[in-house]
Amino acid sequence: MSTFLLAPDKFKGSLDAHSVASAIAEGIRRAIFDANIIEAPMADGGEGTLEILVRALQGQRRRVAATGPHGEPIEAPVGLIHQASTAVIELASIAGHAMVPEGRHNPLLTTTFGVGQAIRAAIETGIEEITLTLGGSATVDGGIGMMQALGMTFLDSGGRLIQTQLSGGDLAKIDRLVWDKPPDNFENVQFTIACDVLNPACGPNGAARIFGPQKGADEAGVRILEAGMEKWAGILERMTGRPLHEEPGTGAAGGVALPLLALANAHVVPGVDLVAECLGLAEKMIGADLVITGEGKLDRQSMMGKVVGAVGRMAQSAGVPCIALVGTAGEGADECLTLIEDFYALNGPIEKTAERLADLAESVIHDYQ
Secondary structure, eight states, X not given: OOEEEEOOOOBTTTBOXXXXXHHHHHHHHHHOTTOEEEEOOOOOSSTXXXXXXXXXXXXXXXXXXXXXXXXXXEEEEEEEETTTTEEEXXXXXXXXXXXXXXXXXXXXXXXXXXXXXXXXXHHHTTOOEEEEEOXXXXXXXXXXXXXXXXXXXXXXXXXXXXXXXXXXGGGGGOOEEEEOOOOTTGGGOEEEEEESOOOOXXXXXXXXXXXXXXXXXXXXXXXXXXXXXXXXXXXXXXXXXXXXXXXXXXXXXXXXXXXXXXXXXXXXXXXXXXXXXXXXXXXXHTTOSEEEEXXXXXXXXXXXXXXXXXXXXXXXXXXXXXXXXXXXXXXTGGGGGGTSXXXXXXXXXXXXXXXXXXXXXXXXXXXXX
């Protein structure tokens, strides 16, 4: 009996990772009715990571009052895992790019304030470990919104209190800060920051220059954000004596990791590695005849902390062949063939993606036998 391990990411804007795995499984069963199929849907720290972890670890879900990327009221999901000793907070579900209506993407105006509210709510229930997943953000505010919600008071160059909810465009206004109202016991909370990128906060590969345009900033906006991030990193460096401008991971989610690495008990891990470990993916590969991964768009970025590259690398190490089923293949997709044996693309409209993905899986498995 053939054993297939299915470890796909979501198809963004179309199917979540569980639905992708289910569609592929359906296609395989059409081709091999008695196939042994192990479904292990994946994530890289972005949208859907909370759901993957909660399901895999048989956790619970709660909702807390918070604000979204433009300050609108939302109910933020919080996962509880490891016998409710660890909270999982997914930035994409609170200040995510997908939460911003078309035409309103502008990281000068978006905030991580709601992320801080969710963190504070978790800590106030007695949680001492928080896994914060940072992919898919709409923000480049350096985490100042988050820190404001965590009780940090900011002053401008005139010594005036900044009372409005802070967003990316406010970074350059900050001159001094006082952390006068942190959550009780914050100093004992351990943060695991799950990132899908390891960019620094500042510089040519930093949060503003790389992610600002992706989130709607024009050239002038990028310059404002970069100047603000430089200033903010400098303030934190003077407070802590720790060089932060170019520290890997401080640019994730528009700089959210920056103040946590500076001021909290925090460490950065690749999100895809965290998920793979929680799923026991390496152990699941033992005895598999074929690993099938996938994502909505396969391109050069797929090799850089994303699911397809990570799963392909693990399969290669385990000596198990790996292929990818994807929505489309973009620039640099062929470079992924150093880690996977082949890829197959739907190359069509997103309508009926699940049905078309099942058909593709059936066809591929027929040919693969």
